[in-house]
Amino acid sequence: MEPLLIKVIIVVVLFVITLLVALYATFAERKVSAIMQDRIGPNRAGPFGLLQPLADGVKMIMKEELIPALANKWLFIIGPCIALLTALMTGAVVPWGGAIKIGDQVINLQVADLNIGILYIFGVVSMGVYGIMIGGWASNNKFSLIGAIRASSQMISYEIAMGLAIIALVMTTGTLSLNEIVMQQDAGIANIAIQPLGFLIFIVCAFAETNRAPFDLPECETELIGGYHTEYSSMKLGFYLFAEYINMFISSAVIVCFYFGGYNFPFQHVFAEFFGLSSNALSIVQTFMMFGKVFFFIFFFMWVRWTIPRFRYDQLMNLGWKVLLPLALANIFITGLVMWGMGKI
Amino acid sequence: MEAIKSIPLNYYIILSTALFCIGALGVMTRRNAIIMFMCIELMLNAVNLLMVAFSRYIGDSNGQVFVFFIMAVAAAEVAVGLAILIMIYRNANTSDTDVLNKLKW
Amino acid sequence: MSITLIIFWFLSFLALLSAAMVVFAKNPVHSVLYLIITFFAIAGHYLLLSAQFLAAVHIIVYAGAIMVLFLYVLMMLNLNKETEPHKKPLIKFISIIAAGSLMLTLVAAFKGTEIAVVSNADPSIGSVESLGKVLFSEFLLPFEVSSILFLAAMVGAVYLSKKDLN
Known part of the structure; x- marks a missing residue:
């Protein structure tokens, strides 16, 4: 098969899977929160409430499309589009499974194996700020603007600590390509053991970047009405909420790739020999393990949301600038010292 | 994609010059201080593009390192410049550069 | 073409x-x-x-x-x-x-x-590797000095945009 056709198939499959996972993440959130709050959650639409996301989607489509009279019409529409676009684009560099060999063709389950994969992720995450800023500004509403300013300043503050945490990781792995980082963890040990502080900083920053609790001040219902998506209704609001869940999914995937070995699992080669699996079958098992780990982290995101109270804005900025940034710098310094001591520099 | 084989260097020189002149036009035409600032960034970017093109066609990586430093300096300049602009706006209540022609407000 | x-x-x-x-x-x-x-x-x-x-x-x-x-x-x-x-x-x-x-x-x-x-x-x-090599060998001094530049810019931006809360 032509390489281009294979890429198109991988892109379409990844797109469909991302949308499905985000859709059922909305349902999972309601069920998980219900279990934690000792109630049942949605169970009317379909068996065990499994068709609830479809009902939500139909509800969103059927609502009235409102554009406020004095709002900037094109910017109002572009805001959610940018948010969804950048949310989906990040998943292009994540390796979703091992290589599959068909005949003499080796297909990597990855849309684009860039040798600057980490920089690509940072570029796309930086662009994600625009979706919120433009949406908040174009609403012509003071509260939307305040919510947008808060959300975007939160995102750009935590991007810095995230970048510095990743620099320490790049120092130890020596490569910016996600595929190579995952393959190095197959040969060695999962990066969480090498960079525990980096993992902690990265996951806190991931919470802040995706505007998830406890950093969801910009958009919670009890503050500023709805924050930057106050004036949005129907599918444009759907895009914003969807973009948040897709961001959560992709953040979990990136965390798994960086720190938890990606699609590898412990003793996988012994497992493959024991069961006599071909390399293609092993790749499929690896893909399932990858998704299992990603789903665990999505559950972790939701778990934290319903456990910890949210930060006030000044506490949030204090944490980002005065705690995480020095910690990330110290992490780089310590990593450098240890690498020098071990003779790896 | 090997641009070096099919695109002559002159095309990049003309593109970069055109971008630079559009930036210069913007600085001369607009009165709003923020737009003037953005046109200055456009001029810096035109120079960046030219340096990267030359670096690629001659095979010297010094050009790309210099672009790296130009980006760093431009970022610092934008930060301080916008801070000055905000201060001016607080004092004079306008960002119109034709009005800001007094040494002491 | x-x-x-x-x-x-x-x-x-x-x-x-x-x-x-x-x-x-x-x-x-x-x-x-x-x-x-x-x-x-x-x-x-x-x-x-x-x-x-x-x-x-x-x-x-x-x-x-x-x-x-x-x-x-x-x-x-x-x-x-x-x-x-x-x-x-x-x-x-x-x-x-x-x-x-x-x-x-x-x-x-x-x-x-x-x-x-x-x-x-x-x-x-x-590529990142070759640029990194050049940046940290020939251009090490400008790299370190640019960190001082950023410090100055940060201090300047924060100080200039403070509001006088008298």
Whole structure:
């Protein structure tokens, strides 16, 4: 098969899977929160409430499309589009499974194996700020603007600590390509053991970047009405909420790739020999393990949301600038010292 | 994609010059201080593009390192410049550069 | 017409068009958005020139950080197209003539020159590894000094924009 056709198939499959996972993440959130709050959650639409996301989607489509009279019409529409676009684009560099060999063709389950994969992720995450800023500004509403300013300043503050945490990781792995980082963890040990502080900083920053609790001040219902998506209704609001869940999914995937070995699992080669699996079958098992780990982290995101109270804005900025940034710098310094001591520099 | 084989260097020189002149036009035409600032960034970017093109066609990586430093300096300049602009706006209540022609407000 | 040439023309057209819209757009927020599109087109040119690291850093720094700063200032100052003053039409006409003659001069200056193009230049000079090697060996002092520059810029920006809370 032509390489281009294979890429198109991988892109379409990844797109469909991302949308499905985000859709059922909305349902999972309601069920998980219900279990934690000792109630049942949605169970009317379909068996065990499994068709609830479809009902939500139909509800969103059927609502009235409102554009406020004095709002900037094109910017109002572009805001959610940018948010969804950048949310989906990040998943292009994540390796979703091992290589599959068909005949003499080796297909990597990855849309684009860039040798600057980490920089690509940072570029796309930086662009994600625009979706919120433009949406908040174009609403012509003071509260939307305040919510947008808060959300975007939160995102750009935590991007810095995230970048510095990743620099320490790049120092130890020596490569910016996600595929190579995952393959190095197959040969060695999962990066969480090498960079525990980096993992902690990265996951806190991931919470802040995706505007998830406890950093969801910009958009919670009890503050500023709805924050930057106050004036949005129907599918444009759907895009914003969807973009948040897709961001959560992709953040979990990136965390798994960086720190938890990606699609590898412990003793996988012994497992493959024991069961006599071909390399293609092993790749499929690896893909399932990858998704299992990603789903665990999505559950972790939701778990934290319903456990910890949210930060006030000044506490949030204090944490980002005065705690995480020095910690990330110290992490780089310590990593450098240890690498020098071990003779790896 | 090997641009070096099919695109002559002159095309990049003309593109970069055109971008630079559009930036210069913007600085001369607009009165709003923020737009003037953005046109200055456009001029810096035109120079960046030219340096990267030359670096690629001659095979010297010094050009790309210099672009790296130009980006760093431009970022610092934008930060301080916008801070000055905000201060001016607080004092004079306008960002119109034709009005800001007094040494002491 | 190879695919490279088509991409080059498309990116150049996009860059020039959005640069012109930056200058001529009435609403300042639209100007900022057109400048972001220009930066993307220039990053595309960098990729075409095999400068991948610079393309990524360009997007992260310029389109992702500096333009956000511009948008913040615009939103705080609340500038709309109704409050936008214009220069006199005579000044606009003269500045267009001046910019045009600047372009003619610069292009004519390059016209007669023969630039020594190395035909088998190594494309890997744009990769992260080789740029890193050059940056940390030949250009170590400017790299360290730029950190002091950033410190000065940060202190300056924070101090200059503090409000006097008397």
